[in-house]
Amino acid sequence: MEINVVNALTYEDFVKLFGNVVEKCPLIPAAIWSYRPFKDLADIEAHIREFIHSLPDSGKEGVLRCHPDLAGRDTQSGTLTRESQEEQSQAGMTTLDSAESLQMYRLNTEYKERFGFPFVICARLNSKADIVCQLSERLKNDRATERERAIEEVTKICSLRLRNIVLSDIQTKL
Numbered sequence: 001m002e003i004n005v006v007n008a009l010t011y012e013d014f015v016k017l018f019g020n021v022v023e024k025c026p027l028i029p030a031a032i033w034s035y036r037p038f039k040d041l042a043d044i045e046a047h048i049r050e051f052i053h054s055l056p057d058s059g060k061e062g063v064l065r066c067h068p069d070l071a072g073r074d075t076q077s078g079t080l081t082r083e084s085q086e087e088q089s090q091a092g093m094t095t096l097d098s099a100e101s102l103q104m105y106r107l108n109t110e111y112k113e114r115f116g117f118p119f120v121i122c123a124r125l126n127s128k129a130d131i132v133c134q135l136s137e138r139l140k141n142d143r144a145t146e147r148e149r150a151i152e153e154v155t156k157i158c159s160l161r162l163r164n165i166v167l168s169d170i171q172t173k174l
């Protein structure tokens, strides 16, 4: 999709297209629409990153709390968003055996009890083993470090979702 097409979108269509680039946070694309015209995709990403980084700690934690657990309740009940479903299945989170499921449940629970927000990682860039290793490792962080680390993962997820939208649109155009 050409950037001039993106820049010509009404805010309704912009939010409809990009509304879930940050999981369940349509406020973010709705807000950055004000910064059009965008130079390119990277410019949109930069504005989203800037918006998130300018949030107070509670706002950042709010963004994290909008993410479904990996292999959690939503995964089990099939109520993940389309994007999360694709990402979690790609990382093998939808086909865990009972022991793996229990391990993820225990680690996610421990993480949430420690930090007050869910463990977030860019599932597309990690294998099942990477995720378990990262979750165990990051549990050792202090809250402030872990909040920033988790937000970094949110921006990676966002970046891949943005590209997916733009590239898939190009494919339909061809």
Ligand SMILES: NC(=O)NC1=NC(=O)NC1=O
Pocket (backbone or CB within 6 Å): 067, 068, 069, 070, 083, 084, 085, 087, 088, 118, 119, 120, 121, 122, 123, 124, 157
């Ligand atoms: N808690 C999470 O990390 N969730 C997710 N990461 C992804 O990449 N997709 C998700 O649903």
